[in-house]
Amino acid sequence: MFNFAKKTQETQNIYFKTMALKYHKKLEELSSLDTPFYCYDLALLRETLNTINKEIKGFPYAVHYAIKANGNRTILEEIRRSGVGADLVSGNEIKAALDVGFKPEKMAYAGVGKTDREIETGIDAGIYCFNVESVEEMDVINEIAARRGKAAGIALRVNPNIDAHTHRYITTGTSSDKFGIDKQALDDVVEKARSLSNVRLLGLHFHIGSQVTLMEPYELLCKEINTLLDHFEKKGINFEMVDVGGGLGVDYENPEANPVARFEEYFNVFKRGLKVRPGQMVHFELGRSIVAQCGALISRVVFVKENAVKKFVILDAGMTDLMRPALYGSKHKIVNLTSQSTRQVTCDVVGPICESSDVFGRDVQLPFTRRGDLVAILSAGAYGESMASRYNMRSLPQCHFIE
Ligand SMILES: *Cc1c(COP(=O)(O)O)cnc(C)c1O
Numbered sequence: 001m002f003n004f005a006k007k008t009q010e011t012q013n014i015y016f017k018t019m020a021l022k023y024h025k026k027l028e029e030l031s032s033l034d035t036p037f038y039c040y041d042l043a044l045l046r047e048t049l050n051t052i053n054k055e056i057k058g059f060p061y062a063v064h065y066a067i068k069a070n071g072n073r074t075i076l077e078e079i080r081r082s083g084v085g086a087d088l089v090s091g092n093e094i095k096a097a098l099d100v101g102f103k104p105e106k107m108a109y110a111g112v113g114k115t116d117r118e119i120e121t122g123i124d125a126g127i128y129c130f131n132v133e134s135v136e137e138m139d140v141i142n143e144i145a146a147r148r149g150k151a152a153g154i155a156l157r158v159n160p161n162i163d164a165h166t167h168r169y170i171t172t173g174t175s176s177d178k179f180g181i182d183k184q185a186l187d188d189v190v191e192k193a194r195s196l197s198n199v200r201l202l203g204l205h206f207h208i209g210s211q212v213t214l215m216e217p218y219e220l221l222c223k224e225i226n227t228l229l230d231h232f233e234k235k236g237i238n239f240e241m242v243d244v245g246g247g248l249g250v251d252y253e254n255p256e257a258n259p260v261a262r263f264e265e266y267f268n269v270f271k272r273g274l275k276v277r278p279g280q281m282v283h284f285e286l287g288r289s290i291v292a293q294c295g296a297l298i299s300r301v302v303f304v305k306e307n308a309v310k311k312f313v314i315l316d317a318g319m320t321d322l323m324r325p326a327l328y329g330s331k332h333k334i335v336n337l338t339s340q341s342t343r344q345v346t347c348d349v350v351g352p353i354c355e356s357s358d359v360f361g362r363d364v365q366l367p368f369t370r371r372g373d374l375v376a377i378l379s380a381g382a383y384g385e386s387m388a389s390r391y392n393m394r395s396l397p398q399c400h401f402i403e
Contacts (some may be wrong), residue, residue: 001054001276005315006142007351010402011369018149019108020254023236023239024373025237026282028287028337030298030337030400031338031374031376033221033298033400034145034398035235035298035299035300035316035317035329035374036297036298036299036300036315036316036317036321036383036397036398037294037298037374037375037397037398037399037400038072038099038298038321038384038385038397038398038399039295039296039297039298039379039400039401039402040072040074040075040294040295040381040397040401040402041294041295041401041402041403042078042294042337042401042402042403043226043298043402043403044072044259044260044294045075045078045079045290045291045292045294045381046078046082046383047133047180047259047260047292048259048260048261048289048290048293048294049078049079049082049084049143049290049317050082051260051263051264052082052084052170052185052263052290053082054263055267056267056284056344057099057265059267059271059282060280060281060282061267061270061282061283061284061332062106062279062281062282062283063084063085063283063284063285063286064084064085064086064087064106064107064108064282064283064284064285065084065086065087065098065285065286065287065290066089066285066286066287066288067086067087067088067097067287068088068089068090068092068287068383068386069268069287069288069290069291069381069383070095070287070291070381070382070383070384070385070386071093071096071335071385071386072386072399073096073100073117074362074399074401075101075291075294075300075381076097077100077101077400078126078267079290080100080102084104084106084107084290085102085103085107085108085128085147085328086102086106086107086154087107087108087109087110087246087285087287088107088108088110088127089109089110089111089383090111090118091115091117091118091121091122091183091261094107094109094121094122094125094127094255095121096256097230097396098122098125099169101380102388104127104128105106105126105128105231106128106204106276107122107125107127107128107129107157107286108127108129108155108243109122109127109130109131109403110131110133110157110205110207110285111133112133112134113133113390114137114313115128115138116144117143117146119140119141120144120148122146122152123141123144123145123152124148127153128153128202129152129153129154129155129202129241129243130154130155130157131154131156131157131191131205131243132154132155132157132181133155133157133179134181135181135192136187136281138154138156138189138192138193138196138199139153139196139329140349141198141199142196142197142198142199143198144225145198145199146198150198151197151198151199152160152198152200153180153199153202154193154197154199154200154202155202155203155204155205155241155243156176156181156186156189156190156201156203156204156205157179157180157181157204157205157206157207157227157402158180158181158183158186158205158206159179159180159181159182159183160180160183160206160208160220161183162217162220162221162224163217164187165200175226180206182346183228187401188210189230193257194237194318197204201239201241202239202240202241202325203239203241203242203243203245204225204229204239204242204243205242205245206221206224206225206242206243206244207243207245207247207285208221208244208245208247209377209385210247210249211247211248211249211250211288211289211330212248212249212251212286214263214334215269218266218269218270218273219245219264219269219273220321222244222269222270222273222274223273223329224274224396225242225244225274226273226274229275229277230275233277233312235400236276239277239281240279240280240281241280241281241282241283242274242276242280242281242282242283243269243282243283243284243285243286244274244282244283244284244285245284246284246285246286246288246289247286247288247338248261248262248263248286248288248289249261249264249288249289249291250288250289250293250379250382252292252330252332252333252379253331253333253335254329255333255378255379256378258292258293259293259294260338261289261292263289265371266289270284273316276322287383288382288383290382290389291318291382292380292381292382293378293379293380294381295379295380295382295384296376296377296378296379296380297317297321297322297376297377297380297384297397298317298337298374298375298376298377299315299316299317299375299377300369300373300374300375301313301314301315301316301331301369301370301371301372301373301375302314302315302316302352302370303371304370304371311345311346311347311348312349312350313348313349313350313366313369313375313377314345314350314351314352314365315349315350315351315352316352317351317377317395317397318351318352318353318358318392318394319351319353319355319357319358319361319391320326320350320351320359320388320389320390320391320392320394320395321343321385321388321394322377322384323383323384323386323387323388323389324381324383324384324387325357325359325361326339326357326362327387330353330359331361332364332377332378332379332380333376333377333378333397334364334375334376334378335366335375335376335378336366336367336373336374336375337368337373337374337375337390338373338374339366339368339370340367341367341368342367343367343368344365344366344368345366345367345368345369346363346364346365346366347364347366347369348363348364349361349364349366349375349401350362352392353391353392353394354392361379385397385399
């Protein structure tokens with residue numbers, strides 16, 4: 001595990017200033033708003049982006065933000081201003097990124113099922129790179145680019161068969177996952193790519209999974225990449241870019257102590273382990289670690305009900321606003337923002353949706369909680385708002401920003 005406790009006092013102070021204090025200071029303002037809503041702390045987002053930029057400075061590294069983690073326009077603008085590029089997984093994401101001013105030269109587009117129209121969108125926009133997941137896809141990109149008299153930049157997504165030791169649904173780099181091209185097939189695919197006239201092979205792409213909290217899978221990934229690059233170098237093939245994907249995890253258990261992900265430790269793994277060739281760029285595609293901690297889902301307690309075995313705190317936010325707990329059984333820290341009580345109660349915090357999986361937390365300790373209290377579900381900035389749905393004909397969650 002990372003040493004989360006190693007966080008500097010300085011960063012902790014920033015968080016306490018931004019989170020606890022800020023929410024409480026703004027409570028009056030927040031209390032008057034309709035719930036549920038996402039509350040984004042732009043100061044923390046900036047602090048996170050500054051940390052990343054500090055870590056990569058002086059290295060041939062570029063970070064692309066995976067906008068599927070959170071495509072909120074204000075968030076995207078903030079990220080674009082920091083100089084970070086965009087990692088995209090659909091045609092609409094390409095359009096959204098262009099719309100907020102991300103430069104096409106700083107865009108990469110991944111996904112196992114890119115449609116012709118989406119490929120056209122990418123080629124017409126002139127994005128830097130398509131991360132290609134199969135030979136069929138490469139052929140289609142080549143054809144579409146040829147029709148437009150262009151050459152599309154591509155990287156081959158390699159399935160490195162590394163277990164990221166994360167949740168089954170967010171492990172992407174083993175042979176039983178649908179992603180990428182098997183290593184055994186890679187030589188042939190590289191050769192084929194080099195023979196096509198309307199694609200330009202820029203490099204290799206990897207992405208092992210999400211919410212990766214161990215550094216070991218990344219160390220293995222570096223070794224794997226070194227071996228592959230050596231192999232191709234011997235054949236006289238050098239790549240201008242290698243994309244190591246994203247996946248760095250955040251501390252969902254204790255976000256107050258660790259508001260900024262362990263970027264130093266993460267980038268150090270690559271600085272130490274990856275043999276970068278002259279003129280080569282290393283691309284990182286971080287999503288969750290950039291936005292998770294800057295967002296909280298603020299909700300109001302609708303009812304508190306008790307039966308013989310349980311106490312249920314029923315919120316006006318549900319799995320339609322934040323799906324992660326229902327989808328992956330993931331846990332978020334939940335705090336009562338308004339209760340002054342020193343008495344702790346054990347309760348299940350649930351949403352109003354007609355699904356038994358609509359539970360934010362089981363046996364959660366909260367201060368004595370009543371109808372009308374405001375509750376914050378922390379670390380909800382990534383895969384929260386972007387996964388919201390209108391199931392039960394609910395409205396999509398609103399959002400507000402604090403600094
Ligand atoms: C989702 C995704 C990412 C970002 O993953 P995080 O865990 O949010 O950092 C990066 N690359 C690809 C190809 C992805 O699909």
